[in-house]
Amino acid sequence: MSSYRAQLLHLRRAAVQALGAYPLSDPIVQFIGHGENTTFKVTARTEAGSVERFLLRVHRPSRHGRFVDSGAAIDSELRWLMALRAETDLAVPRPLPTRNGELTMTAETRICSVLHWMDGRRHSRSPRPGHLRLLGNAMARLHDHADTWTRPTDFVRIRWDWETFFGDTMQYGGINAAQVWDLLPDGLRRTFDRVAKSARRAMSTLGDGPDAFGLVHADLHLDNALFTGGEVKLIDFDDSGTGYRIYDLAVALWELRHRPDYEQFRTALIDGYSAQRALPAAQLDHLDTFIAVREVAFGLWFVGTAQVNPVFHSRLPRELAGIERSLATLLPCAERSCRGSPLGWKWGLLSAVDLPETYIRCARERDSRG
Numbered sequence: 001m002s003s004y005r006a007q008l009l010h011l012r013r014a015a016v017q018a019l020g021a022y023p024l025s026d027p028i029v030q031f032i033g034h035g036e037n038t039t040f041k042v043t044a045r046t047e048a049g050s051v052e053r054f055l056l057r058v059h060r061p062s063r064h065g066r067f068v069d070s071g072a073a074i075d076s077e078l079r080w081l082m083a084l085r086a087e088t089d090l091a092v093p094r095p096l097p098t099r100n101g102e103l104t105m106t107a108e109t110r111i112c113s114v115l116h117w118m119d120g121r122r123h124s125r126s127p128r129p130g131h132l133r134l135l136g137n138a139m140a141r142l143h144d145h146a147d148t149w150t151r152p153t154d155f156v157r158i159r160w161d162w163e164t165f166f167g168d169t170m171q172y173g174g175i176n177a178a179q180v181w182d183l184l185p186d187g188l189r190r191t192f193d194r195v196a197k198s199a200r201r202a203m204s205t206l207g208d209g210p211d212a213f214g215l216v217h218a219d220l221h222l223d224n225a226l227f228t229g230g231e232v233k234l235i236d237f238d239d240s241g242t243g244y245r246i247y248d249l250a251v252a253l254w255e256l257r258h259r260p261d262y263e264q265f266r267t268a269l270i271d272g273y274s275a276q277r278a279l280p281a282a283q284l285d286h287l288d289t290f291i292a293v294r295e296v297a298f299g300l301w302f303v304g305t306a307q308v309n310p311v312f313h314s315r316l317p318r319e320l321a322g323i324e325r326s327l328a329t330l331l332p333c334a335e336r337s338c339r340g341s342p343l344g345w346k347w348g349l350l351s352a353v354d355l356p357e358t359y360i361r362c363a364r365e366r367d368s369r370g
Contacts, residue, residue, distance in 0.1 A: 004034070004310045011038040011058050014108035018056065021098040021105040022114055023047045029056070035305065035312075036060060037238060041117070053117035054096060058110050062171045063238070064158050071104060071111055072156040077237050078103040078113060079152060080215070088145050090138060091233035093118055120226025120233050127222055127256065129268035134232040135225050136272025139217070139248055142234065144277055146215030160218055160243030162203050165293055166196040172304020180304040188320060191327050192299070195292045198334045202286040206244060212283055216243045221251050246283040249273065250290035254298075257291050258329060289334040292327060299323045 008031065015038075019027050024044035032039040038058040045051050064073040078095040085094055093115040098105050104113045123131050163169050168178040181189065206212040217224075218239040226233040249269060256265045266287075273279055302319050306312040 007309075008034060008038070010108065011110070012040070014058050014110045014112065015040045015056050017107035018058070018105055018112035018114075019044070021100070021102075022096060023099050024054070034309065036063065036301075042114070055093070055115045055117055057113050057115070057238075058107075059112065059238075060174075061110070062174070064156075064241075065164065065169045066171055066176065067169065068156055068158065071106075072154060073158070074111055074113055075103050076152070076155045076157050077240055079155070080149075080240065081115075081237060083149055084142070084145060087149070088141060090141055090145070091118070091231060092237070093235055118226055118233050118235055120228040122223055122225070123227055124222040124255065127265065129264045131222065131225070131227060131232070132252065132256075132265045132268040133272035134227070134230075135220065135222070135252055136249070136269040136274075137276050138225075138232050138234055138272075139220060139252065140273045140276035142217060143214065143245055143248070147210065149215075151215075157215075158218070158239070158241030158243075160216065160241050160247060161208070162196075162200055165199065165297055166192075170300070172301050173306070173308040175304045175307055177300060177304075180300050183303050183307070184299075185320065188299070188324055191324060191331070192296050194331055195289075195296050195327065195334070198289050198331070198337075199293050202289040202334075202337070203244065206246070206283065206286065211280065212246070213244055214242060216240065216245060216248045217251075218243055218247065219251060220248055221255055244283075244290065246286055247290045247293065249279075250287055251294050253287070254291050254294045257288075258326060285337050286334075287337075288330050289337055292330040292334045295323050295326050295330065 011034065012029065012031065015029060016027075019029070019042065024042070024046060027042050027044035030041040030043075032041055032055075037060055040056045040058075042054040042056050043051065044054065059070065059074055061070060062068075064070055081092050081095055084090050084092045095103055096114040096116060097103055104111050106112070158164060168176055170177045172180050181192075184192065217234065217237060218241055219236060220234065224234065224236040226235060252269055253262070253266055256262055259265070270279060270284070299320065302312060302316065306316045
């Protein structure tokens with residue numbers, strides 16, 4: 001594993017080289033983060049003479065699966081953003097083409113893309129139900145657009161099905177998913193296997209018809225939503241693809257699921273979504289199953305990335321312990337839901353007296369993780 005500093009120096013060189021292809025001058029490049037992609041804030045002068053801010057992404061190879069052309073996938077993401085801006089009132093990032101009119105360019109073997117900067121405040125550390133209501137409504141409008149948009153014939157994105165979540169389709173940190181499974185502690189792997197079984201039943205029940213399955217954001221939690229002036233802006237479409245619509249709702253609630261006031265957030269998200277678009281009870285019944293699926297996806301991604309990123313490696317034991325505690329709470333709910341129990345997604349309506357002690361203990365532990 002190369003040092004964190006060495007990785008950043010290499011990727012910064014790629015970023016600076018990439019900027020030469022864009023209609024920008026006198027750029028000031030500031031590092032933001034090095035996780036899935038490596039991102040930089042760029043302040044530069046445009047051809048019109050104004051000084052503006054941009055987000056430059058240096059994309060990780062094979063980010064969208066081992067069998068997907070990364071260049072085509074990134075180009076498809078950017079074309080969906082352009083369509084959303086042209087055909088809806090949703091606030092999403094605006095891609096900046098190169099001087100040659102391309103949406104991406106390659107530097108140091110890495111594909112790079114540039115987006116206009118979006119202002120706003122994240123509320124992942126200070127969430128209120130109103131934020132989830134706004135997010136739910138925007139999510140529904142996103143799904144509505146996806147239902148009617150005619151995709152380009154060469155549109156390529158991840159298909160978020162059972163094989164992608166639990167098979168050997170993805171790469172995490174440049175490591176094939178099957179190898180990442182082998183790196184899991186034995187107990188956690190058995191837990192992930194239980195989630196896989198519940199997810200297979202849920203996905204089989206839902207099917208892949210247009211009411212349940214379509215183009216989704218796939219990473220729309222509160223860190224990927226910017227709030228300003230009573231509106232929400234949706235960012236980071238890097239995971240977008242075709243998948244289960246209920247998964248988008250699950251991701252939005254994923255980090256809130258074990259809070260004592262979770263019911264307020266769940267209700268607000270569903271109310272916001274339902275005000276714009278119907279949300280069948282048959283899909284809601286599997287909400288906890290898909291939150292558990294998100295925990296598995298996050299766990300595999302974190303374990304794989306920890307093999308090549310020293311910062312992730314240092315945090316790995318804590319993250320895996322938190323995932324295990326979370327799934328100890330979620331799995332009984334997911335398994336009951338998949339067997340048709342009335343508990344399902346509505347367990348948040350029950351009082352603490354009604355819940356098994358393990359639910360309460362694990363919820364408190366996860367909430368204290370910070």
